[in-house]
Amino acid sequence: MNTLFALAIVVNMARVGYSAPLMEYSGETGQLVEDPEFHIFVENSQNLIKKVLEAIPGTHKSCIHSETLILNSTTENRKLQYMATNLGIPSAPTLKALAEDFTLETCLRHMSEGLQLHQDLLKAVQPRLANTENLTALMTDIRDLGIQINKMLRAVQAEVTLQPTVTSLASRLTGDYQVQVAAHLTLVQLQSFGQDIVRSLRNIALVNGDRDDSGL
Numbered sequence: 001m002n003t004l005f006a007l008a009i010v011v012n013m014a015r016v017g018y019s020a021p022l023m024e025y026s027g028e029t030g031q032l033v034e035d036p037e038f039h040i041f042v043e044n045s046q047n048l049i050k051k052v053l054e055a056i057p058g059t060h061k062s063c064i065h066s067e068t069l070i071l072n073s074t075t076e077n078r079k080l081q082y083m084a085t086n087l088g089i090p091s092a093p094t095l096k097a098l099a100e101d102f103t104l105e106t107c108l109r110h111m112s113e114g115l116q117l118h119q120d121l122l123k124a125v126q127p128r129l130a131n132t133e134n135l136t137a138l139m140t141d142i143r144d145l146g147i148q149i150n151k152m153l154r155a156v157q158a159e160v161t162l163q164p165t166v167t168s169l170a171s172r173l174t175g176d177y178q179v180q181v182a183a184h185l186t187l188v189q190l191q192s193f194g195q196d197i198v199r200s201l202r203n204i205a206l207v208n209g210d211r212d213d214s215g216l
């Protein structure tokens, strides 16, 4: 890789806020993809995750009627974390900057598994909620995003084997309060996982020499 390009990557990663060891990136670690369609999958995914993030506040508003459950209240939501454990809501998989010990394949697999996890959690609460039109639309976008991510995964990996997500949430939704908290915590976690996905996709677009040069 030429030095200028490497420098551009470092500068851009710094701009998007990565702190992982940037110099470890190398084309030899299998992070570059030949598939000419790959950048289209990246772009489609970027549009879909944007749509998902934009829809979360409205979906929260339409399904969560408990006034104490506020989407962006970091301190309140931290206090509710014990409920996530009690309800069997697993945390989202980790996403970080591509590096030798966090390959493109791992990154895509974590995105895919995380999307499936949130989809399963939303599926568990959906039948117990009212006004689910916006939630249904959100779930369709999450599914479509998962399809795009899996196409990328297939481009870097011969066989796609994902860890099935295991959640016992449905059986723990004993009352309306549990349903409300579970829907709330899932949307809160999806929002932060979605923001991680935005960063990861930008990272992937960058190391794969996105045709759109606005980032460089």
Ligand SMILES: *[C@@H]1O[C@H](CO)[C@@H](O)[C@H](O)[C@H]1NC(C)=O
Pocket: 057, 058, 059, 061, 062, 133, 134
């Ligand atoms: C639900 O979705 C519709 C269509 O996208 C949108 O117009 C509406 O504002 C959403 N509801 C809320 C509460 O945001």
Ligand SMILES: *[C@@H]1O[C@H](CO)[C@@H](O)[C@H](O)[C@H]1NC(C)=O
Pocket: 057, 071, 072
């Ligand atoms: C909550 O945070 C998200 C992401 O930081 C932001 O897009 C959204 O506008 C915020 N909503 C409110 C009601 O502050």
